[in-house]
Amino acid sequence: MARYVMRRLVFGLLALFAVSLITFMATRLSGDVTYLLVGMDASQEEIAAVRVQYGLDKSLPVQYLAYLQHAMRGDFGDSIKYGVPALDLVMSRLPSTIMLTLTGFTLALLIGVPLGILAARRRGSATDLGASVFALVGQAMPGFWVAIMLQLLFAVKLGWLPTGGTGSAAHIVLPAIAMSWFSIAAFMRLTRSSMLEVLDSEYVKLARVKGNPESVVILKHAFRNALIPLVTFAGLNLGALLGGAVVIESIFAWPGVGQLMINAIGARDYPTVQAGVLVTATMFITINLGVDLLYGVLDPRIRNE
C-alpha cells in the first residue's frame, strides 16, 4: 500500500508540474509579454526597465524557475483588470465554484445511482427502457444548451426561478441541474451496467438462495460490489464537473472561478487566467489522487499490485 500511495503522490506532483509548465509556456508563446505589461506606446527605456524588473531578459529556463518559485509562494502577479493579486481574486471566487460543483455532484449521485439500480432490477421493463433512452439522449445534450433551455423554460416562460446571479437558495437550482445533467445520465448508465454484471454473479445467486429479502440482496450484496467502478467514475466526474463549471457559471452569472476566467480572457488578464487554471487544475489533480487512494482501500487487488 505504501508503494502504491507513493506512486500516486509522485504522479500527482508530476502532473502539477506539467500544468505549471504549460501555463508558463502558454504565456511565453503569445509573443513578447513585455508589451502586455507596459503598453504599446512605451519608450525603449521603459521597456528595458520592465524587462529587467520582470526577469524577461533572462533565458526561458531561468524565467520558468523564477515563475515556479513565485507560483509556489502563491504569487501570480496582479490582475491586469482589477489590480489586486490574481490568486486572492481566484481564492475569493473559489467557495462559490466549490458549492456549485458539490451541489451538482450530489444531485447527480442522488438521481443517477438510484435510477440505475431501478433500471437494473427491472431489466427490460418500461422503466428500464425509459431510463436508458433518457441516458442516451441526456448524454448527447451539451451542458451549455441544457442550461439555456432550463433558463428559457423555468426562468423566462414560467418565472419560477431566477435566470442567474446569487442571493437565495433558488439561485443555485438551475445551474446545479444544468451542471449535473450529463452526470446524471452517465451515473445511471454506469450503475445499471455495473449492477447487471454483479446481479449475474454466483454470490448474488447464493444470497438469494439463502432466502434473503430482495432489498438486502440488492443493497447489501449486489450494490456494494457494483460500487467499485462507480467510485472511480465519481472521482473523474467530480473533476469534469469542476471543468464544466467554467461554462455553466458564465451562463448563470454565478460568481465563481469559471466566470472570472472567462471574463479575464476578454480583458486579456493573463495573471488571473493563469492563477485560475492552476488552482482549478490543482483541485482536479487532488481529487483524482484522493480517488486513486480510496480505490486502493476499496479494492485490495490494487493495493497489492
Add this chain to the structure above:
Amino acid sequence: MSEMSSLNTPLDSGEIVKIVPAPAEMQVDSAAPRKKRAVRRVPVLPLLLLAPILIFGFFGSFLMPHDPTMIDPAHALQPPVFAGGTWLYPLGTDHTGRDLLSRLIDGARNSLAVAFFGVALAGAFGTLIGLTAGYFRGAVEELLMRLVDMQLAIPTILLAVLLAAVIGGGLTTVIASLMITFWAGYARIVRGETLSLMQRDYIALARVAGASRWRIVRLHVLPNLLSVVVVLATLQLGAAVGLEAALTFLGLGIQPPASAWGLMISDGKLYMSQAWWIPTIPGIAIVMTVLGSNLFGDWLRDRLDPRLSQL
C-alpha cells in the same frame, strides 16, 4: 483463426519466438454469457439522425435559401413556420434579421469541418504515440504513457481557456483544443492493440522472414489498427461537435460573423424571451449530431469488432 493455428507448426520447432496459444477456457467465463443482440446490417436510426446534418454539410451551398450573414433589420425576429411564420424564413430569423435555416446549414458545414479536422489530427497524433509506445516498449513506452496519464489528469476546458487567453479565440484554438482533448484516448487504445498485435504469429513470421521494422509496422500493424481507430474516431466525433459548440458559445471558438451552432445559441440567449426558437433549434441540431454519431459509433464497433466494447 484457422490460418493462424496452421502457422504455429513451423514456428514452434524454430524456438525463435514463443507462441502462447490462447487457452480455450479463457473464452468461457464463470458468469452466464450475455445475451447477444443481433447487429443490424444498416444502422437506420443513426443514419436518420445524421442524414440532414450530413446533407447540410455537403450540399449546404445549394440549399441555403438566403445569405447566412445578410443582415435585414426589417425582418428581425421572425418566428419559424411551425410557430406562425412564413415559408420565406422556414426557421425564422435572428435579432438582425439573418435567416436561421441558412445559418443552421452554414453552421453545420463549419461545425462538422472543425470537429472532423480536430478528431483526425488527434487520431493521427495519438496513433503515432500509441504505436511508438507499443512497438518499442521499455523506457519510451513508460515516458509516453505517463504523458498520456498526465494529459488525462488535466481538464481540457482549462487548456482551451488558457489557449484562448493566449492566442485569442478562433479556429486554431478550437482545433488545437480538440486535438489536445482527444489524442490521449487514441494513444491508450492503440498502444494496447499494438501490444496484443505484436504477440501474433504473423508478426513473428514477418520478423523471421527478415522484414524491417518499418515494413512490419506499415504492412502488419497499421492496417490492423484501422478498425479500432475508426471506431474511436466515430465515437469522438459527437463529443468533438459538442466541445466545439461549447467553446464557440463561450466566444473562444469560431468567431462572428461566421455561422456556427454555438454562436447561434449565444446570440439567441440574449433574445430568448421574445424568440425562444433561436437558441432552441441549433441545440436540437447538436443533439441530433451527437446522438447520431454516438449510435453510429456503437453500431460500427459491434459490426467491426465486438471485442472493443470498452471503447
